[in-house]
Amino acid sequence: MIRKDLTPAMEDYLKGAYLLRERGEDITVLALAEALKVTPPSVTGMVKRLAGLGLIEHTPYRLIELTPAGTAVALEIVRHHRLLELYLAEFLGMAWDEVHSEADRLEHHISEDLEERIAERLGQPAIDPHGDPIPARDLTLPERDLVRLSALRPGVQATIARVSNQEPGLLHYLGTLGMVPGAVVTFVEVAPYGNVVTVKVGAGKGAVHSIAGEVASRVLTMPTSDEVAAPH
Amino acid sequence: MIRKDLTPAMEDYLKGAYLLRERGEDITVLALAEALKVTPPSVTGMVKRLAGLGLIEHTPYRLIELTPAGTAVALEIVRHHRLLELYLAEFLGMAWDEVHSEADRLEHHISEDLEERIAERLGQPAIDPHGDPIPARDLTLPERDLVRLSALRPGVQATIARVSNQEPGLLHYLGTLGMVPGAVVTFVEVAPYGNVVTVKVGAGKGAVHSIAGEVASRVLTMPTSDEVAAPH
DNA sequence: CTAGAAAATTAGGTAAGCTTAACTTCGGTA
């Protein structure tokens, strides 16, 4: 394996591409531009350079794909990011809505040695504070199949496993509702009109809250009842 | 106080200038170029830009000085650096010869919030693993007057307080001799020819080691006997 | 008080990474 010497910007593009694919979305110029908050021409230019390095596969006007080498780089950065998030939460008391932006900056600058020391202190963890999986040292990923909160049937109880969103405001809000990874929720209903989901939060007689459908689709759960997902 | 938005490169120049002054050296273009491992024209260019921002005082061909604003920025970075060094050593088990390069990269990327959390975990420390003073939150510096190991009189006992050097190789070597901050040494002699200093390391009957004069001048001590410094 | 070396600066150039403006290509619908 050749030692890659990539800039933070390059790492960001690779990570961005990886995260799009992780969410099941196509890697397009526009999607990357939005994810990285740059303009489309910037993406075209960087994609060309990364393709030249063998990290990205791209024919003009077609979809972008990460090569295995590019995926490896992205996983390394994602590992840094999620280890840092967990470390900052666990050992430095940062809230789950604060850790993302800090990790976003530090992820490009920690050495392999520090990465390993952090992983060791955390006991080689598999999940970060948002429930996102942490790639292992060999860059393999723990796999779980989760169900979107918005896709549960009424009456089904589930444990929140992952919240796929990084906006501090939204995360903070979900925190105030108690809707964090590990929390137990029961699906109540979908509003007949509009896109609103109502859930009960807590194991026994918990509080009932309504959240927007787009938010509920970012909350991934492990259902505890048998009949689980609503049809379609 | 206006929010400064400086690049890591700019911060490095300001820190470099500050550290030269801390060592009592003149801030020249050449000295900065060597400290930052860039060429003199790079320094001239950056100095011009930092002068434009009011962080540096400079008339062409004259010595460079930091303004109070520039000093404040430098102290902030030095605080980050030394807090990180201590944190990495204390909480992540890194050796004193490894922490410097890690801190050098991270110092530009930690938030004020993280800085404060780290300082808190460490108990608002005043000294880093090399014995270098850590600027306080208000950027004031704890002052100690120390004596170079190379300037002690024969027979004087002293505690090593600070080692002003960052080369991992040298630091590691001094570590193997037990010559680290906190260690007690007794000055034995200066070799009659050449520039070699001999000391006994340890409180009771310690091992005797000889080190180069340039190294001994980087080791700063708090003498415990009364008659302390050699004349001249 | 002047020559020459050392230090600093200017001139000119490169690369990364971004921008806006102008264009091409693609794909779906009339």
Next chain:
DNA sequence: TACCGAAGTTAAGCTTACCTAATTTTCTAG
């Protein structure tokens, strides 16, 4: 099938931060 809008690309240009080569300034020693 031809067109039109959206997506992508090319073109031109900016800033940061570096470089080498050439020039200028300063200081010191004779």
